[in-house]
Amino acid sequence: MDFSFLFVEWLGTPLWMWVSFFVLVIAILSFDLGILHKQNKEIGVRESVKLSALYVALGLAFGGWVWWYVGSGAGLAYLTGFVVEKTLALDNVFVIALIFSFFAVPRIYQHRVLFWGILGVIVLRAIMIGVGAMLVAEFAWVLYIFAAFLIVTGIKMLIVKEAEPDVSKNVLVRFMRSRFNVTDEHHGERFFVKKAHPRTGKMSWFITPLFMALVMVEVADVIFAVDSVPAIFAITTDPFIVYTSNIFAILGLRALYFALAAMIHRFRYLKPALAIVLIFIGSKIFVADLMGLEKFPAAFSLGVTFAIIAAGVVWSLMRTRDQQQLA
Structure with missing residues (x-):
């Protein structure tokens, strides 16, 4: 059998990769899903931390392979993207916690929602990154739009205090409830259930709150991708590095959710650090042009990004060290 097609480049990277x-x-x-969580169960903080550590180790190991096989520049870009995407995902945890709370999703089924959610993320991020890669390849100036967007977003995060989202007033939630049959009660792990319609008495399909939570989690990721995708393109325009660092960062987020959801209040001061990271990533493209550089050294970008995020984490933990852990 001829496997030569595997060495054909697709988006600048051999197909076999x-x-x-x-x-x-x-x-x-x-x-x-098949071994660790074959059956629905509640995931405690300790198990969540262990699983997250495993996913982080896998993500870093993949980055190590990229460094060894592709080169140090690609390896540093991957690690920078991985760190940035992982940190930006913390905001997503807060929103997911609100969604689960609003729909009263039992803890035993939350992993199921997050698991199916990650499958949607893999597809949606592929589409968004593919479109972004094509735009950057065809129109180099799009990268400057991404950079400017990151700077504006970062400044907005610093000066505008956003109110907690009200899920009940969300347009999509109201649309689903007005257009589809929706049950108010959960039916175990089922996303859809067939039962008698209260008005007609006929057997009809209904959407359960578990499915509505899944849809909202997917939509939340699309919204957060509006920030994260331009951020990673401002670090590197290699579609393979962009996509793999995104997916590995998100894979671990699902595992870490159960630990973070219990202590998300401890990271309330991390948002300014995220804002500064976005401003830095966006600004370095313009600064590099002014200095006549093709781009900032990857090691410098990784070092600054990691330092800002580490400072934000330490400051958050110090400011909230006297607070009791919320249930």
Whole structure:
């Protein structure tokens, strides 16, 4: 059998590297669902931390392979993207916690929602990153729009205090409730249930709150991708590095959710650090042009990004050290 097609480049990277990455992701998810969480169960903080550590180790190991096989520049870009995407995802945890609370999703089924949610993320991020890569390849000036957007977003995060989202007033929630049959009660792990319609008495399909929570989690990721995708493109325009660092960062987020949700209040001062990171990532593109550089050294970008995030984490933990952990 001729396997020469695997060495054909797709989006600047040999096809076998893309195939290997997707096989690895499928294997990880199969192990997670088929072995670790074959049955629905509540995930405690300790198990959450252990699983997250495993996912972080896998993400860093993949970054190490990129460094060894592709080169140090690609390896540093991957690690920078991984750190940035992982940190930006913390905001997503807060929103997911609100969604689960609003729909009263039992803890035993939250992992199921997050698992299916990650499958949607893999597809949605692929589409968004693919479109972004094509735009950057065809129109180099789009990168400056991404950079300017990051700067504006970062400044807005610093000076505007956003109110807590009210899920009940969300347009999509109201649309689903007005257009589809929706149950108010949960039906175990089921996303859809068939039962008698209260008005007609006929057997009809209904959407459960679990499915509505899944839809809202997917929409939340799309919204957060509006920030994270331009951020990673401002670090590197290599689609393979952009996509793999995104997915590995998000894979671990699902595992870490259960630990973070219990102590999200401890990171309330991390947002200014995230804002500064976005401003830094966006600004360095313009500064590099002014200095006549093709781009900032990858090691410098990684070092500054990590230092800002570490300072934000330490400051948050220090400011909230006297607060009791919320249940």
